[in-house]
Amino acid sequence: MSPKDQIETGWVGRATPRKEDDRLLKGGGRYVDDIEPARTLHAAFVRSMAANARITAIDVEAASRASGVRLVLTGTDIGDLNAPLPLLGGHPSLIAAKTQLPLAVDRVHYVGEAVVMVIADDRYLAEDAAALVRIDYDSLEAVVDLEQAATSATRVHDDVADNVAGVVRDRVGDPDAVFELAEHVERLHLSLERTGGMPMETRGVLADWDPREQVLHVWDSTQAPVAIKHGLCRLLKLSSEQVEVVAPDVGGGFGAKIMLFYPEEVLVPHAAMRLGRPVKWIEDRWEHFVSANQERGQTHEAEIAFDDDGKILAVRTTFVHDTGAYIPYGIAVPANTITHMLGQYRVEHYSAVATILYTNKPPVSPYRGAGRPHAVFVMERLICAVAQRLGLEPHEVRWRNLIPADAFPYDVGLTIDAPVRYDSGNYQEGMRKALIHLDPDGFRAEQASKRAEGKYLGMGMGCYIESSGPGPYEGCAARLTDAGTVVFDVATASQGQGHSTSFAQIAADAMGADIADVVVRGGDSGRVEFGIGTFGSRSLLLAGNAVATAAKALRDQLAAYVSELLECNPDDLVFADSRVSVAGTPSVSVSLAGIAALANAYGYPVVKPHDDDPQQFAALQVRAGAISAPPVFHADGYFGVGQQVFGSGVHAAIVEVDPAIGSVEVLKYVLVHDCGVVVNPVIVEGQVLGGLIQGLGGALLERLPFDEQGQPQATSFMDFRMMTVESVPEIVLDHVETRSPLNPLGVKGTGEAGVIPVSAVIAEAVEDALSPFDITITHMPLMPHEITQLIARSRVAVT
Amino acid sequence: MSSETAVSVRCTVNGEVVQRIVEARMLLSDFLRHELGLTGTHVGCEHGVCGACTVIVDGSSIRACLMFAAQVDDAEIETIESLAKDGALSPLQQAFHDQHGLQCGFCTPGILMSMTACLREPAPDREKLLETLGGHICRCTGYVGIKRAVDQVLDGADSVDRSTVEGAS
Amino acid sequence: MKPAQFDYVRPQSAAEAVRALAESDDCKVLAGGQSLVPLMNFRLAQPPLLVDINRLTELAGITEVDGALRIGAMTRTRRLETSALVTERIPVLAAAAHWVGHVQIRNRGTVGGSIAHGDPSAELPAMCVLLDAEMILVSSGGTRAVSAGDFFEGFLTTVVEPDELLTEVHIPIPAAGAVWGFSEYAQRAGDFALAGVGCVVDRHAGTAGLVAFGPSERPMRCPSAEEILRVDGLSLDRVSDVADAATADVVAATEAVDAEAVHRVATVRAMARKAVEQAVRMTGEQR
Numbered sequence A: 001m002s003p004k005d006q007i008e009t010g011w012v013g014r015a016t017p018r019k020e021d022d023r024l025l026k027g028g029g030r031y032v033d034d035i036e037p038a039r040t041l042h043a044a045f046v047r048s049m050a051a052n053a054r055i056t057a058i059d060v061e062a063a064s065r066a067s068g069v070r071l072v073l074t075g076t077d078i079g080d081l082n083a084p085l086p087l088l089g090g091h092p093s094l095i096a097a098k099t100q101l102p103l104a105v106d107r108v109h110y111v112g113e114a115v116v117m118v119i120a121d122d123r124y125l126a127e128d129a130a131a132l133v134r135i136d137y138d139s140l141e142a143v144v145d146l147e148q149a150a151t152s153a154t155r156v157h158d159d160v161a162d163n164v165a166g167v168v169r170d171r172v173g174d175p176d177a178v179f180e181l182a183e184h185v186e187r188l189h190l191s192l193e194r195t196g197g198m199p200m201e202t203r204g205v206l207a208d209w210d211p212r213e214q215v216l217h218v219w220d221s222t223q224a225p226v227a228i229k230h231g232l233c234r235l236l237k238l239s240s241e242q243v244e245v246v247a248p249d250v251g252g253g254f255g256a257k258i259m260l261f262y263p264e265e266v267l268v269p270h271a272a273m274r275l276g277r278p279v280k281w282i283e284d285r286w287e288h289f290v291s292a293n294q295e296r297g298q299t300h301e302a303e304i305a306f307d308d309d310g311k312i313l314a315v316r317t318t319f320v321h322d323t324g325a326y327i328p329y330g331i332a333v334p335a336n337t338i339t340h341m342l343g344q345y346r347v348e349h350y351s352a353v354a355t356i357l358y359t360n361k362p363p364v365s366p367y368r369g370a371g372r373p374h375a376v377f378v379m380e381r382l383i384c385a386v387a388q389r390l391g392l393e394p395h396e397v398r399w400r401n402l403i404p405a406d407a408f409p410y411d412v413g414l415t416i417d418a419p420v421r422y423d424s425g426n427y428q429e430g431m432r433k434a435l436i437h438l439d440p441d442g443f444r445a446e447q448a449s450k451r452a453e454g455k456y457l458g459m460g461m462g463c464y465i466e467s468s469g470p471g472p473y474e475g476c477a478a479r480l481t482d483a484g485t486v487v488f489d490v491a492t493a494s495q496g497q498g499h500s501t502s503f504a505q506i507a508a509d510a511m512g513a514d515i516a517d518v519v520v521r522g523g524d525s526g527r528v529e530f531g532i533g534t535f536g537s538r539s540l541l542l543a544g545n546a547v548a549t550a551a552k553a554l555r556d557q558l559a560a561y562v563s564e565l566l567e568c569n570p571d572d573l574v575f576a577d578s579r580v581s582v583a584g585t586p587s588v589s590v591s592l593a594g595i596a597a598l599a600n601a602y603g604y605p606v607v608k609p610h611d612d613d614p615q616q617f618a619a620l621q622v623r624a625g626a627i628s629a630p631p632v633f634h635a636d637g638y639f640g641v642g643q644q645v646f647g648s649g650v651h652a653a654i655v656e657v658d659p660a661i662g663s664v665e666v667l668k669y670v671l672v673h674d675c676g677v678v679v680n681p682v683i684v685e686g687q688v689l690g691g692l693i694q695g696l697g698g699a700l701l702e703r704l705p706f707d708e709q710g711q712p713q714a715t716s717f718m719d720f721r722m723m724t725v726e727s728v729p730e731i732v733l734d735h736v737e738t739r740s741p742l743n744p745l746g747v748k749g750t751g752e753a754g755v756i757p758v759s760a761v762i763a764e765a766v767e768d769a770l771s772p773f774d775i776t777i778t779h780m781p782l783m784p785h786e787i788t789q790l791i792a793r794s795r796v797a798v799t
Numbered sequence B: 001m002s003s004e005t006a007v008s009v010r011c012t013v014n015g016e017v018v019q020r021i022v023e024a025r026m027l028l029s030d031f032l033r034h035e036l037g038l039t040g041t042h043v044g045c046e047h048g049v050c051g052a053c054t055v056i057v058d059g060s061s062i063r064a065c066l067m068f069a070a071q072v073d074d075a076e077i078e079t080i081e082s083l084a085k086d087g088a089l090s091p092l093q094q095a096f097h098d099q100h101g102l103q104c105g106f107c108t109p110g111i112l113m114s115m116t117a118c119l120r121e122p123a124p125d126r127e128k129l130l131e132t133l134g135g136h137i138c139r140c141t142g143y144v145g146i147k148r149a150v151d152q153v154l155d156g157a158d159s160v161d162r163s164t165v166e167g168a169s
Numbered sequence C: 001m002k003p004a005q006f007d008y009v010r011p012q013s014a015a016e017a018v019r020a021l022a023e024s025d026d027c028k029v030l031a032g033g034q035s036l037v038p039l040m041n042f043r044l045a046q047p048p049l050l051v052d053i054n055r056l057t058e059l060a061g062i063t064e065v066d067g068a069l070r071i072g073a074m075t076r077t078r079r080l081e082t083s084a085l086v087t088e089r090i091p092v093l094a095a096a097a098h099w100v101g102h103v104q105i106r107n108r109g110t111v112g113g114s115i116a117h118g119d120p121s122a123e124l125p126a127m128c129v130l131l132d133a134e135m136i137l138v139s140s141g142g143t144r145a146v147s148a149g150d151f152f153e154g155f156l157t158t159v160v161e162p163d164e165l166l167t168e169v170h171i172p173i174p175a176a177g178a179v180w181g182f183s184e185y186a187q188r189a190g191d192f193a194l195a196g197v198g199c200v201v202d203r204h205a206g207t208a209g210l211v212a213f214g215p216s217e218r219p220m221r222c223p224s225a226e227e228i229l230r231v232d233g234l235s236l237d238r239v240s241d242v243a244d245a246a247t248a249d250v251v252a253a254t255e256a257v258d259a260e261a262v263h264r265v266a267t268v269r270a271m272a273r274k275a276v277e278q279a280v281r282m283t284g285e286q287r
């Protein structure tokens, strides 16, 4: 190893406290609604109250005359801009792709769809005026549940006869032939209900058109400010220099804030340009319930073929995926379901067919997990069915089918978007650790003794893989400042993932800098030209490696310069503790701050006094005068991977069910996960456990039901319950680390890991707890009344 | 006594006396954020459930989204901006930092205010603090770091058991 | 989610408040605001005039008079929960108060507000029904006392007229030796109950009360369960019978149309068991 590669600091892997905390803890966060330029006006929307209707009249007369109103816009008032919003990721399997208009004109497709925009002096007045808008509807039957969507003559879109947006399919081997001959086959009808990301900060957009600069400034609570910027340029016909989009502090996203585009993200900038005044719209919680994207709704007819030993021979699923009224994300969610179904198991014959259906509900786009929880739920339910049939423990069936550690890279054989190829993993190791923490044998004994006391305990498990890092790339711009700090600008925005800290750890190592000298900034399109956003567990993988790439390029520039200064070979330089020194002669060295001062001969007073030896430094100054080098050092780094990388994990839980009231208490939860190299264990822990608790809420509390007319039944936190601290179980978290060979840092994504298998785990655990009643859990989330109903149907009396 | 839509309010906010004429319907959360510029108080639901807007009024933690500014006439209000003294984090804030008790930080100010009020009560214990915390929703952290912060603030930093996080040392 | 415009008055005395209520047809009393303000923020309630009674200190407080606790309408739920007097005299009431939302809600919400709001899943109305409370209603026309049994009319409806102010609740103190139990189930701590049960049994006097709340449109006493408790007294052997009887009483009084409603009723049985078991345990402790 050359000295150049010897990095002594080693920030990666440390539980470095977060750099972003101080401000946030003092109330100094800067979220969109905290920003209020002078003369800001406020928008409110009139949203459809009907799920499926023709609009026969829109009367904005009274609203326009209401106190404090500055502008009222209907779809016809905004001309060409009222065209279908972009479709992300076209795909041949899309048959009839529909995206939303910024403002509905003569047809509405879900309760909550924006119809009229009202802009007034403050939000109170805007809401007053919005209440005066009259919309006449000619209501149609609503398409609500999936079976109805598939069979009914009622249409969500007039020109889509069967409500089918697309059909996605993939296959490996010849499952149909295997099913014909298989010894055993189990079939299950499985379904998951809708829920949503539900970040604590709602969406929000502020836009300000500066007529002197001819620049549009936008602050958007989005996961993808740079992508929003490029989209806005196109939609508003502005050049790249004319649009700046900043995602300031963002109070959570979980997928709900990466839509590209929500109507409001186009309309607010448009209104600001039209009025020549800043316009702000802050989504309220009711609006979030009816107009932010949702996810999860799927119904599967799944089958598994297996032999006497529990070896899985083939898996087949035919499922319908609820995309809501539009399909802004193309096939992303059902495609993930298909590609994640087989997970950690070696299955040679598999087919999946997804029919994507329109319904009169808010549009669907990825929510944390994005199709993967569905896959794991289906696969693990099937495994349970196998175990039941053969009288085996489910974990035994799992163990017998795991992909062995020597099989990587492992080609699954699926090719929807790109070949699915697991880069690395050690699934046995994960399972082994999980079983140690779970202690199934000990649990069975406890279960028996508790049952004698009339208590119902159960154990469940679930394995998953997590593809991460959807492309194409992320970018980073790095430079050494006058003060000797190193600033890294990335395009991705953080919604709490702590990028400023973990990316700084990567950069500090790559630069041999003290972490205090590293500043990472994200979420500002003005600082880095190209990049995409934070989603799909991709930021650390792509942006993190882009930071490392930029850091390395910057270090190479510095090495070239310093080697001239110190008259040595660049390979002999050691970067450590924010200094560069000659290997073997540590006394000959210069600090990063010193380098900045030397290179910029103009001699600004150095902002931060450098700690170089004055005499040595004076000598270096003389030499520096003779070197012709640019006065500043900066480098860009881009990173993309040709394929996704695959994290993995095993979750297991022990629950207690009270069959009298259908309550489920999670007593213990075990997670073992592998996200490759862990850059910051505390941040990873936060991501994984945050996901877990979201997943538990998703399994036991949260759902977004609709009545037959398509009216949403959960539009407040009174009806949509998220986990509170009181139901957090005892948690054991453990790791397996298999580096990804596909990126220099060896990392894999981890943003979604916590949530993916939770529904599967809880379903199995509850079913196990209630085994005396011989019930099968086929539907998630699991509400208390559903549990008592299942028990009542089983006709075994509760004792 | 006559009714009016505009009301004069004089109150103490973080030790400073403020006086404003407000519309009767202005929510306390909007008053703090938009009239006084104290944007550390967040708004997550405007129906009392999420807890993001929690501030201390006359010593008690309450939802600022369920009070009208008109109602705090003569009251003493404390917001998140008052917790750090001379830039130094309070022990509670420090515990949140040390134990990774926040991610996006949106829920954090409300939680800190509820817990600050609870810690001032006689004999605050773990149970009381966790129950108080139950009145808040955090969508990011899964509460694990927050629970450790509770332990730290009660028992000191050294006593916090991080053994749930095996392999993450 | 901003409230519609309204006029606002802040009377300094109950008499002034009553006068303000009399002057307008369509006004609302603003107590703790923990139920009213969410409705206003959703614009589901748009009262043109709010009469803010938070300054009426005369309406806040708990005193013992003639074998009853007099609880002022403006007494905060938190105060009820932590009051030494309540804990000593009517412990079931303090225990039930603890289940109302979370502390931040109880710090602000009031006893009178909860009772006047009349949510069928709420704890305090149920306690009023259990303990035979009497509500004092004052209007410009005079004062009337309404017993809890007559007070709650249905889902979020009570006998309180728009011009009436609920000033006080009188709750008779159960005999010193009476035992009690309280239990409720919500999917998540701090939520309104799916179902709950409270009971008070005075073995010496041979009286028993049992209230169920959640499934029915108002809190309801369960006469056949009470009958068993009264006649056979408290014993672990009869817990199941009491629970079954309570469930039967609720079934008779409600129309469980869907699975969720059926579940609520079934939950009454489990909660009745717990509450009665708690009371039985208490008899053991007293021996």
Ligand SMILES: Cc1cc2nc3c(=O)[nH]c(=O)nc-3n(C[C@H](O)[C@H](O)[C@H](O)COP(=O)(O)OP(=O)(O)OC[C@H]3O[C@@H](n4cnc5c(N)ncnc54)[C@H](O)[C@@H]3O)c2cc1C
Residues within 6 Å of the ligand: B047, B048, B049, C028, C029, C030, C031, C032, C033, C034, C035, C036, C037, C038, C073, C074, C099, C100, C101, C102, C105, C108, C109, C110, C111, C112, C113, C114, C115, C116, C117, C119, C121, C122, C123, C124, C160, C164, C165, C166, C167, C190, C191, C192, C193
């Ligand atoms: C997040 C959250 C959780 C909650 N959880 C629970 C729970 O678990 N259990 C529970 O019981 N409650 C719960 N509540 C409701 C809470 O207890 C309310 O405080 C209570 O129901 C109403 O009391 P208030 O003083 O806030 O009344 P307000 O909201 O001010 O008024 C409620 C209604 O009563 C009328 N009113 C109030 N006082 C009087 C009076 N003196 N005379 C005549 N009319 C009057 C008002 O005009 C209004 O119509 C919860 C509330 C929230 C926000």
Ligand code: FES
Residues within 6 Å of the ligand: B042, B043, B044, B045, B046, B047, B048, B049, B050, B051, B052, B053, B054, B063, B064, B065, B066
């Ligand atoms: S904003 Fe007040 S509780 Fe959510």
Ligand code: FES
Residues within 6 Å of the ligand: A200, A251, A252, A496, B101, B102, B103, B104, B105, B106, B107, B108, B137, B138, B139, B140, B141
């Ligand atoms: S830190 Fe994001 S909601 Fe709590």
